[in-house]
Amino acid sequence: MNNRETLLELRDLRVDFHVKGGTFTAVKDVNFSIYKGETFGLVGESGSGKTTIGRAIVRINQTTAGDILFKNQKINGKIAKDLDREVVRKIQMIFQDPMASLNERAKVDYIVSEGLVNAEGKLGEAERLEKVRKALLEVGLLPEFANRFPHEFSGGQRQRIGIARALIMEPEFIVADEPISALDVSIRAQVLNLLSNLQRNKGLTYLFIAHDLSVVRFIADRIAVINKGEIVELAETEELFAHPLHPYTKALLSAIPVPDPIAERGKVVTVYDPGCHDYSTDKPCWQEVSHGHFVLANQREGETYRKEIEA
Numbered sequence: 001m002n003n004r005e006t007l008l009e010l011r012d013l014r015v016d017f018h019v020k021g022g023t024f025t026a027v028k029d030v031n032f033s034i035y036k037g038e039t040f041g042l043v044g045e046s047g048s049g050k051t052t053i054g055r056a057i058v059r060i061n062q063t064t065a066g067d068i069l070f071k072n073q074k075i076n077g078k079i080a081k082d083l084d085r086e087v088v089r090k091i092q093m094i095f096q097d098p099m100a101s102l103n104e105r106a107k108v109d110y111i112v113s114e115g116l117v118n119a120e121g122k123l124g125e126a127e128r129l130e131k132v133r134k135a136l137l138e139v140g141l142l143p144e145f146a147n148r149f150p151h152e153f154s155g156g157q158r159q160r161i162g163i164a165r166a167l168i169m170e171p172e173f174i175v176a177d178e179p180i181s182a183l184d185v186s187i188r189a190q191v192l193n194l195l196s197n198l199q200r201n202k203g204l205t206y207l208f209i210a211h212d213l214s215v216v217r218f219i220a221d222r223i224a225v226i227n228k229g230e231i232v233e234l235a236e237t238e239e240l241f242a243h244p245l246h247p248y249t250k251a252l253l254s255a256i257p258v259p260d261p262i263a264e265r266g267k268v269v270t271v272y273d274p275g276c277h278d279y280s281t282d283k284p285c286w287q288e289v290s291h292g293h294f295v296l297a298n299q300r301e302g303e304t305y306r307k308e309i310e311a
Contacts, residue, residue, distance in 0.1 A: 004035040006072075007173060007205050008057070013066035015052050015229075026052045028229040029066070031286065034173075039199065039206040041220030041237070043213055043252065049229040050209045051096070054175040057207065058093045059084075070173070089119055092166035096178040098158035102150040109146035112136065112165045119169065135164040139194060156187040163194065167202075175207045180215065192219055214256050217241060222292075225249045227272075231286075235293040245295045245305040248272045277301070 015027040027049045034040040042050050055061040056076065057068055068076040075087050092115075095101035102111055112132050117123055133143040139160040150158055159179060166174055176195065180188040196219060198204060210216050216223055217237055224234040225248065233246040244250045251272035258264045277284070282298040289295055289305045297305060 004038075006033045007036040007070070008034040008207075009067075009069040010053070010057075011067040011069065013053070013056065013068065014064045015049075015056055015061055016064040025064075026229055027056070030226075030229075030231055032224055032231060032234060034205060034207060036172075036205055037199075037203060038221040039208050039219050041216035041223040042207060042209045042226060043211060043216050043223060044226035045211060045252075048226045050211075050226055051177055052229075053226075054093065054177050054207060054209050057175055058091055059087060060093075085119065088115070089169050090172045091175070092169050092171040092173075093175040093177060094159075094162050094166055094179045097182050098155055098162050099150065099182075101162055102158060104150055106149075107146065108132075108136075108148055108150070108161055111150070111161060112146070112168055115165065116168050131168055132164075135168040136161075138167055138198065139164045154187075155183050156191060159183060159191055160194070163191075163198075167198065171204070173205045173207070175209070177209045178211070179208075181210070181212070188215070195219065212256075213241075213252055225252065230296060232296045233294065239290075239293055243290075243293070243309050245289065245293075245308060246297070247276055 010030050010032055013027055013030040014025065017024045017026055030053060032040070042053065044050050052061055056063050059075065063076045067074050070087065070091065073083060075083065079087075109129075109132055112135055113128050116131060117128065132146055136143055136145060141157065141160055141164065145153075150161065153161065179195070180191050183191060192215070195206065199206065208216060208220055220237050222234065222236050223240050224231050225246065226232070227248045233240065233244070233249045240249065241253065244253050251270045254268065254270040258267055277298075279298060282300055284296050284298045284301070286294060286296055287302050289297075289302060290309045293309070295302070295305055
């Protein structure tokens with residue numbers, strides 16, 4: 001991994017929200033790098049800070065502290081107009097709800113090309129139509145769908161429209177914020193396969209946000225597990241499933257449904273108890289317990305995790 005090109009890097013990222021009575025920290029000191037061409041999975045329970053990180057990367061949420069680097073350039077906070085324009089072009093987002101993220105009063109033609117028109121400024125009508133046609137074909141939709149409204153499509157088709165809206169910008173990096181969680185189970189695999197095919201054909205890099213570890217296992221190269229705004233474990237996908245170390249990761253894995261009624265009834269789900277950590281004197285830190293496998297732990301826990309892997 002050390003020889004691969006780092007496309008995006010988060011350094012001590014912190015995001016606070018002002019709420020009634022004080023400040024709420026949604027993301028606390030998050031650090032990770034995403035390599036060019038990979039799919040980086042970010043998993044955790046609802047409210048853990050996954051979407052906040054994704055929205056901070058695309059500059060929707062303001063950051064309180066830390067740096068977000070895209071191609072070694074800081075893109076959070078106040079940046080130059082030229083860099084801001086490049087970020088809009090090169091980093092796109094696929095939103096969770098394919099209905100709420102589309103303008104109900106606009107036709108698909110406008111929805112897909114709106115960002116491109118805003119970014120390009122002067123764009124010929126013939127060129128715009130051709131780009132829309134190409135984007136729709138790439139996601140498996142007919143070009144004539146451009147003259148329809150979002151309510152005329154199924155959930156899976158609406159999500160494809162959202163993907164086309166991102167692709168038309170010709171991005172290098174896409175934040176996929178739970179892109180299949182609002183879809184029927186029967187078409188989730190179709191959207192995942194579409195994302196994988198687009199990645200191979202276009203050399204895309206994904207941050208794939210989800211709460212379902214079984215789905216992330218199918219598509220991600222590495223996975224980071226987040227709990228209450230903190231990354232608690234990070235490893236290559238199969239390594240994480242083979243050797244989960246942090247109690248929170250083990251709890252998430254234990255909740256994955258088993259496609260066998262008998263085995264599912266006998267399954268024991270682990271409940272994560274933060275009280276299992278004693279951080280009163282020995283404070284936790286981010287440490288590498290084996291090659292490419294990082295975990296948030298204090299010194300005593302780190303030694304225990306290393307023995308688990310060696311065993």
